[in-house]
Amino acid sequence: MSITREVMARTRQRDIALCAMSTATAARAPHEPFGELLRQWRGLRRVSQLDLALTAGVSTRHLSFVETGRAKPSRRLVLLLGEHLEVPLRERNRLLLAAGYAPVYTETSLDAPELAVARQAVRRLLTAHLPFPAVAVDRGWNLVEGNASVTMLLSGVSPELLRPPMNVLRVTLHPDGMAPMIVNLGEWRAHLLGRLRREVAATGDERLVALLEELRGYPCEQQVPEVELPAPGDIVVPLRLRGAAGEELSFFSTVATFGTPLDITLAELSIEAFYPADEATGRAVTAWQA
Template sequence: MTTSVGPLLRSWRERRGISQLELAGRADSSARHISFVETGRSRPSEEMVVRLAERLDVPVRERNALLLAAGYAPRYPHTPLDAPQMAALREGLDRILAAYEPYPALVVDGTYTVVAANRGIAVLLDGLPEHLLAPPLNAMRITLHPQGLAPRIQNLVEWRGHLLAQMERQVALARSEPLRALYEEVAAYPVAGHSDPMDPGDPADPAAAPFALPLRIVHEGQPLSFVSTIATFNTPMDVTVAELAIETLLPADPATAKYLRSLGT
């Protein structure tokens, strides 16, 4: 297992597909120095490690690992979301979720564990089996499990493909074994009407998604259509905050908006 900082930095650079010369230009250094760092001939300063990690867009959690590998203390705290110092953040998230009602919105962490959700999400989850709703809720598992929302999703093959591609990109960008394990789990779930869960099935109807791929789901016999948006925090300085994402489901047609408003959520 690689523990020295040089090979770790080289791995991140290669993962990003950039040369030593390009990285040197981004980090105000030289290709020779980058080469010496990667081969272990030169020990980078703490500030150089941070600068290289920033230019390589290394996730905050992994920046701490790079600092430790270089012999420095971690710079970014990993504060539990329920800690007292996170009170302002929790309050802000709750306000965002409440303001978005009656439309669904939720907050997930780096492995899609649901840390907060509004009543619009509760409407969509109504009737799911207890074993899927027991804490900790996982958004990917609830969506793609054959006993979860999957049977209610009208364009399951297309939506599933979108979610798996999203997870694949995240697995490639971050060395997260829990995320990889989750991906392997949900990718293996059977898809109704397809013996092979990786079978793409029929292509989506282009006319059904004029500007973005919609999530088309049925709630108590009523077809609903949503477009998903995801927001993250700008320049996070804490591992917990860096891995949070706010997902909102925007009604993709007037009928969906009208139906949700009629529920009085």
């Protein structure tokens, strides 16, 4: 069995167990003050109480009472506020629980029959991208699925880092992972940490905060730019790798997500596909796959 298939098989078993645990945990989660959560999300989105009230079609007085706990929001209002504040589905369930209502958004394992069509779509995208590497990751950047060419990127990575849940960012930036093979480690590190900071700001996910702090602690001998600036000829931030034969491979990536997800698993799933940034890389990857 290849490294990629073994990792994915173990990951699928873990995901099935975690989805079941997540559902049970949500059902018995302690109620947090709804008003406090709502204020936190208003702060993250930089939306005033007045603006939110106008958008949601309620009076500022009522919204103020809801935030201070003097009034209980209706289920409809909770969902409406979550929609207008663009709260992720997982956190909308938390808002519902805090207001005394049952969660409405499910979290289903990707291997469950209900997500068979979505799973097939993900695997088609990954397979169609061959011979170039592509991965599907969850919100925590844990590997959900990957195509056969991912093995090429994982060559030389410590087996400890490949154990499920295999975190793609950890594998990329860890000194025992891909970091020694990344020619432009400082630039790529700045790019990934910037993306992660933006995701922390968008979701408020404490797990992502912890991951960001962990990654920041990894050593990097190269200068890490504070602002992403293009090098001559670059239109995107490239990933430049040193190949097994000493050649330099250059990739850029695109990210795809489900457009209208109503399940937490699908809402948090993204597919990152790597394309050759030059003809030499394209030829090298094609030859490796053959």
